Amino acid sequence: MKRRIVKSCISTLCIHGWYVPLFLLMLGVKICLLSLIADSIKHYHATTSGKYDRANGNENAIIKPQKHKRVPTSTSPPENVVAEIPDNLMDLDISPSAKNRTSSTSIWLIYNSVPQCLEETSVELMETLSVQNRFSHQEHEYQTPWPRFLLEQEQESLVSWFQYQHLPRSYNRHFYYINFTKFQKYAKQKPIYVNIVRDPIDRLVLNYYSRRNMSSPLTKEEIERRNSVAPGSGTEWYHRTFEECVLQADPECRYTAGEKSFTLMIPFFCGQHNSCVAINDRWALQMAKLNIEREYSVVGVLEKMDQTLSVLAKFVPRFFHGAAQVYSKLVKKVEPQHKVSSDVRQVMESELYNEMELYRFILSRLSAQHENG
Ligand SMILES: *[C@@H]1O[C@H](CO)[C@@H](O)[C@H](O)[C@H]1NC(C)=O
Ligand SMILES: *[C@@H]1O[C@H](CO)[C@@H](O)[C@H](O)[C@H]1NC(C)=O
Ligand SMILES: *[C@@H]1O[C@H](CO)[C@@H](O)[C@H](O)[C@H]1NC(C)=O
Numbered sequence: 001m002k003r004r005i006v007k008s009c010i011s012t013l014c015i016h017g018w019y020v021p022l023f024l025l026m027l028g029v030k031i032c033l034l035s036l037i038a039d040s041i042k043h044y045h046a047t048t049s050g051k052y053d054r055a056n057g058n059e060n061a062i063i064k065p066q067k068h069k070r071v072p073t074s075t076s077p078p079e080n081v082v083a084e085i086p087d088n089l090m091d092l093d094i095s096p097s098a099k100n101r102t103s104s105t106s107i108w109l110i111y112n113s114v115p116q117c118l119e120e121t122s123v124e125l126m127e128t129l130s131v132q133n134r135f136s137h138q139e140h141e142y143q144t145p146w147p148r149f150l151l152e153q154e155q156e157s158l159v160s161w162f163q164y165q166h167l168p169r170s171y172n173r174h175f176y177y178i179n180f181t182k183f184q185k186y187a188k189q190k191p192i193y194v195n196i197v198r199d200p201i202d203r204l205v206l207n208y209y210s211r212r213n214m215s216s217p218l219t220k221e222e223i224e225r226r227n228s229v230a231p232g233s234g235t236e237w238y239h240r241t242f243e244e245c246v247l248q249a250d251p252e253c254r255y256t257a258g259e260k261s262f263t264l265m266i267p268f269f270c271g272q273h274n275s276c277v278a279i280n281d282r283w284a285l286q287m288a289k290l291n292i293e294r295e296y297s298v299v300g301v302l303e304k305m306d307q308t309l310s311v312l313a314k315f316v317p318r319f320f321h322g323a324a325q326v327y328s329k330l331v332k333k334v335e336p337q338h339k340v341s342s343d344v345r346q347v348m349e350s351e352l353y354n355e356m357e358l359y360r361f362i363l364s365r366l367s368a369q370h371e372n373g
């Protein structure tokens with residue numbers, strides 16, 4: 001009996017003994033992988049902790065547009081082919097299409113959310129979907145302000161952080177579009193880009209009142225700062241309505257062509273170029289249209305949420321299958337209502353003509369995708 005057990009033990013070891021070196025090898029590989037992951041987390045923290053001064057962009061962080069020689073004949077290159085900026089970009093008539101831009105192999109999804117577009121709800125949607133669609137959602141920590149323009153090195157870190165993600169993962173943060181092709185040596189794949197916008201004037205109204213929020217320490221600081229310069233002016237600033245601000249042509253509500261603004265939606269699609277934040281800049285508008293048409297799978301619209309959810313589910317099923325059902329059950333954030341007369345709206349629409357044009361472009365692309373998807 002005893003001998004038989006010993007014998008079977010020996011034979012087990014003989015047959016299965018090869019496990020031992022293999023096991024040690026795997027252990028080594030595992031340790032190696034763990035240190036790589038630790039490295040990538042370090043990378044990630046480097047990219048997620050930005051200083052406040054760059055929340056509004058810093059000259060050094062801005063990459064100048066580059067000149068390119070080759071002229072592609074169409075705005076729709078096949079997958080994995082480098083999409084260059086056409087030389088005739090300024091004259092190009094970029095029309096929205098229903099083309100499917102979702103890469104069939106990509107397991108990364110980027111939602112570079114535009115603020116004041118109910119993004120908290122969209123993030124909740126993704127977190128809920130991540131369970132049933134089996135991916136993980138990486139939310140940027142919202143505690144500190146962070147730059148929308150990223151230093152070239154930070155872009156590189158973010159791209160290489162994705163390189164360490166071997167399982168489907170979505171990522172959300174307010175930042176201007178990053179061209180992954182530029183950092184091809186760090187990440188071979190391109191992510192799936194999505195976004196959700198809303199009527200540009202409604203957005204600006206919400207943005208205006210979010211700066212006048214007594215629960216926020218920034219508002220109190222601003223009132224005190226103004227009061228210390230001219231007594232009473234801070235309080236006046238706080239109580240002024242958006243309409244008054246527009247009609248009095250106060251600098252806070254003026255959008256002068258060529259000046260910089262970090263609150264508009266165009267830069268989120270235009271990208272990491274200096275000209276992207278220039279108000280009503282034609283190059284920025286064209287770049288934003290080009291990136292939406294070529295690089296974004298879906299850009300949804302809050303006013304067309306049913307269409308948005310259906311298009312997301314059809315064009316990016318890997319992440320958004322079942323989105324409409326989940327969304328209908330979410331508790332939506334109640335937004336404060338601020339009335340804006342049609343006169344004031346008209347003033348703003350004619351001042352921000354590029355924002356309006358991009359918004360209409362996004363609306364017609366979404367409806368084309370809805371009809372053909
Ligand atoms: C992205 O980067 C690639 C490689 O540097 C470049 O050829 C292309 O023009 C860039 N595309 C955009 C839209 O900036
Ligand atoms: C778009 O492409 C993705 C990835 O290949 C695919 O899963 C999806 O079904 C496509 N959607 C449409 C409407 O063609
Ligand atoms: C006001 O600020 C508080 C605290 O920062 C925040 O939770 C709340 O959502 C803000 N409200 C609006 C309308 O922006």
